[in-house]
Amino acid sequence: MEKQLVFVKENEVVTDSVTIAEMFDKQHKDVLRDVRTQMEYAGGEFSQRNFALSNYEVRGKQYPKYDLTEEAFTLIVFSYNTKEAVQTKIRFIQEFKRMKEYIQSQERPKAMSDKESLLASMKLTIQLNEDVDGMKEDIKQLRDDIDKKITLDYSQQQAMRNAVNKRVHKLWNEDMVDKSIYENTRRLYSALWKNLKDAYRVNAYPNILQKDFEEAMSFIEGWRPIFNGIKTA
DSSP states (O other): OOOOOOEEETTEEEEEHHHHHHHTTOOHHHHHHHHHHHHHHHOHHHHHHHEEEEEEEETTEEEEEEEEOHHHHHHHHTTOOSHHHHHHHHHHHHHHHHHHHHHHHHHSOTTOOHHHHHHHHHHHHHHHHHHHHHHHHHHHHHHHHHHTTOBOOHHHHHHHHHHHHHHHHHHHHTTOSOTTTSOSHHHHHHHHHHHHHHHHTOSSGGGSBGGGHHHHHHHHHTOOOOOTTOOOO
């Protein structure tokens, strides 16, 4: 059974810190720390409206948690910006919206005429379309911002080192390099790493962006030494 992300509590659509921890693969204590930090930053009025301290039970023991409105949820997870986290945010946003629509439908007067019902439905559809369009634009901007900041992860760095080793050995062993200039593989390694860093304007290869990973791997696979007398470190 799929986990319920949001729920109704005292006629308010909320989620809680335990659910956030589970869905974003974080320790609950770390989410509690984030909540308390943001409550301090947000101030008393906002915090009282949007955060509610409660408890949950594990094996007969009571532990603290926080219930969060959609506004509080957005504030807490704003900095969770891995690609997986963005997809999880979208699921929460959709669930908040679905639950609010459900509550509104339950509160609608039973005696509403067919004309009034149709008008209400049209207004809701227009509003939802506007909200979705806005959300899509926000998500696109968020993804663009993430792509501009995330650098190579450990596995990508390892793959890049392996590709450099493979390319250097191929050039050296198949006599594809002028050995009067590159006296040993160390000089060849130095030339390749320097050209790679220059191409992506970084001071160290781990600072290459993830979005440029495939392109950088192609650069390595097709690289040929172009500088004579390159200085080695």
